């Protein structure tokens with residue numbers, strides 16, 4: 001059972017409250033490094049970086065509502081660069097879903113549960129995510145001199161109010177599978193909480209909680225009403241997005257079966273492959289079809305390639321980075337969401353669930 005700790009927001013500053021918590025936690029668990037989103041200079045957004053000195057936590061900000069890449073594939077390099085270190089990563093839910101899928105595919109190796117391994121080398125911190133803007137949209141807000149703190153407040157309130165936001169979050173976020181992280185050792189819960197003046201630090205169970213030593217630098221256990229309030233708001237937000245996704249899938253299912261519509265969607269595509277490079281899960285599944293592996297194409301039937309594509313999309317984390325990087329305006333999110341969810345439904349598979357094996361592995 002989860003253990004919910006409360007973190008009272010200090011001086012109306014949710015970001016500093018989290019930084020102070022991380023700083024205390026770093027000392028208590030004797031961390032060597034953390035891979036986390038940090039603010040870029042001049043309000044340029046955020047990028048995931050390795051921090052090896054607790055002083056670097058002053059730049060950490062997982063609440064800024066902008067996302068330019070899915071950092072899950074970089075976790076492998078972080079682990080390899082710090083062999084034997086006591087490490088942590090901080091990820092949004094779609095990044096964590098991608099990390100779990102990469103682990104199942106043996107593309108990154110770490111132990112998943114703190115309770116099973118007291119010498120665990122990687123702690124996973126997941127952060128509630130009410131949605132993010134594209135970098136250009138974020139830059140427009142910066143140009144309009146909108147304060148970051150105000151944007152964070154609005155973004156967190158969005159999760160809380162589960163409806164109104166004066167800005168447009170990315171298409172992928174409007175249909176996100178879950179705004180709450182699955183499979184993290186500790187979750188920073190903000191949905192349904194921040195406007196009331198607190199965050200939740202939620203460990204996955206009592207053993208993990210003891211291993212994480214959260215009692216030492218939080219403000220006590222959360223009240224039942226605070227726990228339930230977040231859970232209700234997370235559920236409402238997930239339901240709302242699920243409905244949007246179902247509407248889109250139903251609209252695009254017909255289209256996906258029409259060759260004309262698919263051709264029209266890709267009319268502006270230049271085959272630059274930027275979308276594939278941005279995908280945390282892509283592993284060359286389309287290479288044969290794109291003619292990159294012509295020699296293999298001759299020895300592998302098309303069916304093998306199609307199965308590979310289907311397995312890739314079964315693990316799709318819904319991060320929307322494929323559409324985000326396309327400079328030619330190809331609306332990939334609707335088609336990727338439609339295809340991936342049909343495949344996942346067919347397989348009864350939920351990407352990012354650490355307790356589910358890849359369906360084709362038995």
Ligand code: SF4
Nearest residue numbers: 093094129131173176
């Ligand atoms: S896809 Fe989901 S987890 Fe990822 S940024 Fe959007 S709302 Fe957050």
Ligand code: SF4
Nearest residue numbers: 269270272273275326
């Ligand atoms: S990034 Fe856009 S233009 Fe490039 S291959 Fe992907 S869909 Fe086509």
Ligand code: SF4
Nearest residue numbers: 279316317319320322
């Ligand atoms: S296909 Fe697109 S939405 Fe799915 S994991 Fe890859 S980049 Fe993210």
